[in-house]
Amino acid sequence: MKITRVLYSKRLNAGKYAALEEQARRLGRIRTEVWRRFGSISGVGLTDRQVRDAWLREGRRFAVPANAWKETLRDAMADIKAHREAAKVKVRQAIRRHIHDEEARKRLYTLLKQDAWTKDPYLRRLMRRYWRRGHNHTHNQIVVRSDSYTVFEQGGRCWIKVPGLERGKRIAIPLDTTIDHAPSGTLRLILRDGVVEVHVTVEAPLGRPCGDRELGVDKGYTEAFVDSDGDRHGEALGTLLQSESDCLKTKYQRRAKLLAIAKNTKNERKRQNILRHNLGRKKLNRRAARVKARIRDEAFKAAHAVVDKAAVIAAEDLTAPMSGRAFSKNMNRRLAAWTKGVLAEALETVSQRRGSTLVLVNAAYTSQIDSRNGCLLGRRRGDRFYCFDGAVLQADVNAARNVLARLRDPEIDRWTPYCQVRAILQARTERLRLGLLNQDSSCRSSDLKDLSTESESPNAQMCASF
Numbered sequence: 001m002k003i004t005r006v007l008y009s010k011r012l013n014a015g016k017y018a019a020l021e022e023q024a025r026r027l028g029r030i031r032t033e034v035w036r037r038f039g040s041i042s043g044v045g046l047t048d049r050q051v052r053d054a055w056l057r058e059g060r061r062f063a064v065p066a067n068a069w070k071e072t073l074r075d076a077m078a079d080i081k082a083h084r085e086a087a088k089v090k091v092r093q094a095i096r097r098h099i100h101d102e103e104a105r106k107r108l109y110t111l112l113k114q115d116a117w118t119k120d121p122y123l124r125r126l127m128r129r130y131w132r133r134g135h136n137h138t139h140n141q142i143v144v145r146s147d148s149y150t151v152f153e154q155g156g157r158c159w160i161k162v163p164g165l166e167r168g169k170r171i172a173i174p175l176d177t178t179i180d181h182a183p184s185g186t187l188r189l190i191l192r193d194g195v196v197e198v199h200v201t202v203e204a205p206l207g208r209p210c211g212d213r214e215l216g217v218d219k220g221y222t223e224a225f226v227d228s229d230g231d232r233h234g235e236a237l238g239t240l241l242q243s244e245s246d247c248l249k250t251k252y253q254r255r256a257k258l259l260a261i262a263k264n265t266k267n268e269r270k271r272q273n274i275l276r277h278n279l280g281r282k283k284l285n286r287r288a289a290r291v292k293a294r295i296r297d298e299a300f301k302a303a304h305a306v307v308d309k310a311a312v313i314a315a316e317d318l319t320a321p322m323s324g325r326a327f328s329k330n331m332n333r334r335l336a337a338w339t340k341g342v343l344a345e346a347l348e349t350v351s352q353r354r355g356s357t358l359v360l361v362n363a364a365y366t367s368q369i370d371s372r373n374g375c376l377l378g379r380r381r382g383d384r385f386y387c388f389d390g391a392v393l394q395a396d397v398n399a400a401r402n403v404l405a406r407l408r409d410p411e412i413d414r415w416t417p418y419c420q421v422r423a424i425l426q427a428r429t430e431r432l433r434l435g436l437l438n439q440d441s442s443c444r445s446s447d448l449k450d451l452s453t454e455s456e457s458p459n460a461q462m463c464a465s466f
Contacts, residue, residue: 001352003204007183009196010157010176020142021191023165026064027072028139034076035136044084045115048077065163071143071186080134087131088112094126096415142189149187153179160198162189173198193282210356215310216404217347218366218396224302224343226396227309228404234302237295244291246330255279295339299346306347307356314407315347316363361406364418365425371401375429 038046052073062069091112099105108123110116117123142162149162150170158179161170173196175183188199216228221241224234255278262274306313351358370378370387377388385393406412411424 001204002201003349005183005200005202007175007177007181007198007200009198010174012173012194012196014194016171016173017191017194017196019164019171020162020189020196021140023064023068024140024142024189024191026062026165027068027142028136030062030064030069030072031076031138032136034073035080035134038077039080039083039134041118043077043080044118046077048074051077064165065148065167067145067148068142068163071145075143076136083134084131087127090130091117091123091126093415094130097417140191142191144187144189146185146187151179151182151184158182160187162187193285204353207350207354210307210311210351210354211309212311213309214312214314214404214407215306216314216400216402216407217306218400218403219316219340219343220396224299225306225347226400227306228397228400229309230394230397231305231309233305234298237298237302240291240294240298251284292339296342296346299339299342300350303343303346303350304354307350307354310356312357312359312407313347313351314359314361314404316366316403317344317360359407360414361403361409362412362414362416362421363403364412364416364421366402366406367395367399369402369425371398371405373432374402374405374425375432376425377429377432 034051037043038051052070055073092109095105095108095112099108108120111120111123117127144162149160152159152161154174156178158175158177158181159172160175160183161172164171175198183198183200185200190197190199217225218227220226220232220238222235222238223232224237226232258274258278262271262279265271348358350356365376367380368378369376370385371393372387372391378393379386380395380398383395385395385398387393412421416424
C-alpha cells in the first residue's frame with residue numbers, strides 16, 4: 001500500500017522561496033489552461049502524452065523548465081481523469097437504480113468503462129448531471145521528476161536541489177530530516193506561508209495485526225465511532241469541533257465589525273492599517289492547519305481502536321449527508337465543520353494497512369429500528385431510543401448493531417432504494433405484530449386501548465401500539 005510522506009523545509013532563504021513561488025505561479029497558469037481546454041468532454045479519451053506531443057508540434061514555449069511543465073501537464077490530466085471517474089461512480093449508481101434489465105445495464109457499464117459514453121444520449125445526460133466542469137485553483141505546487149533533483153547531506157541535515165527558473169541554476173532546499181530518510185521518486189512541492197512541503201510517495205510499513213471479530217460502527221458527533229459492543233472511540237472529537245467552531249464564530253463576528261469600520265471610515269490610512277494588520281489570513285490558516293492535524297490524529301486513533309477488535313467492519317457510508325433533520329443554527333454550524341471525509345478516510349486506510357475488511361452497508365433506517373428484533377418498533381429522541389415495551393437503548397449503540405445486522409441481511413443490500421427498504425421493514429414489523437397477537441390470546445381487539453395503558457404484559461403493550 002502506498003502512502004504519502006511529508007517533509008518540511010528548515011529555515012529556507014526568503015529569496016529561494018520567492019523564486020520557487022514564481023515558478024509555481026507560472027506552472028499554475030499551465031494547470032489553468034489544461035483544465036480549461038481538457039476538463040470537459042473535449043478531453044475525453046486524450047492522454048497527457050497526446051497533449052504534450054501536440055503542444056511540441058505547435059512549438060509551444062513556457063517560461064519554466066521543460067520537465068516542469070511536462071510533469072504539471074501530466075499531473076493536471078491525471079486530476080481531470082480522477083474527477084471524471086468520480087462522476088462515473090454516481091452514474092453507475094443511477095444506472096443501478098433506474099435500469100432493471102441486466103443486458104441494458106451491462107451495455108451501459110461497458111460504454112462507461114471504455115469512455116464511449118459520449119455516443120449514448122442517456123449516458124451523456126447522466127454525465128452532464130454528475131460531472132461538473134472543474135476549475136484550477138492550484139498555483140502553489142511544483143512537481144519534480146525523480147531524475148530532475150539531487151539529494152545531499154550538509155550540517156547533519158538532508159538537502160535537495162531542484163531546478164530553478166534560470167537555466168543551469170538549481171535551488172538548494174534544507175529539509176527537517178537526515179540523509180537516512182532522504183526522499184526518492186517523484187516529488188510534489190507545496191508552498192505555504194514561507195515553508196516548502198515536500199510530498200513523496202512511499203510504501204507503507206505493515207501495521208500490527210487486526211482483531212478477529214465482526215463489528216458494526218456508527219458515526220457520531222460527540223465521538224468518532226460507536227461500535228456494536230457499546231464502546232466509544234475518539235470521544236474528544238466532539239469537544240474539539242465544538243470549541244473550534246464556537247471560537248471561529250466569535251472571531252468572525254469581530255472581523256466583520258472591523259471590516260465594516262474599514263468600509264465606512266473616511267480615513268484612508270486607517271482603512272489600510274485595518275486591512276493590513278487586522279484582517280489577514282496567516283494566523284487563521286495556521287490555526288486551521290493545527291486543528292485539522294488534531295482532527296486527523298483523533299480520527300486515526302479511533303480507527304485503530306476499532307480495528308484492534310475487528311477483522312470485518314460493517315459501516316454505513318460515512319460521507320453521506322445527514323438529510324431530513326432540522327437543527328439549530330449553532331448545531332448546523334458545528335456539523336458543517338464535522339469532517340466526515342476524514343473519518344471515512346481513517347477507517348478505510350487503517351483497515352487496509354492492518355488487513356481488516358471494511359464493508360459499506362445500506363444505511364436506510366438504521367437509526368429508526370429496534371436492534372433487538374429489526375423492526376420499526378421504536379422512536380429515537382436525541383441519544384436515546386425508546387422501544388415499544390418501555391426499554392430505552394443508547395441510540396448510537398442501537399444504530400451500530402443495526403449496521404452490523406445489515407452485513408448479513410439477505411433482503412437488503414447496499415444499493416437497495418430506501419423506499420424498498422422501508423417496505424421490507426414494514427413487512428417484518430407486521431409479521432412480528434401478528435406473532436405477538438397469536439402468543440397473547442387474551443389480547444382482544446375491543447380492549448386494545450385499555451391494555452396499552454393498564455397491562456404490564458410487553459406483548460399486550462405491543463398489540464395496543466398497533
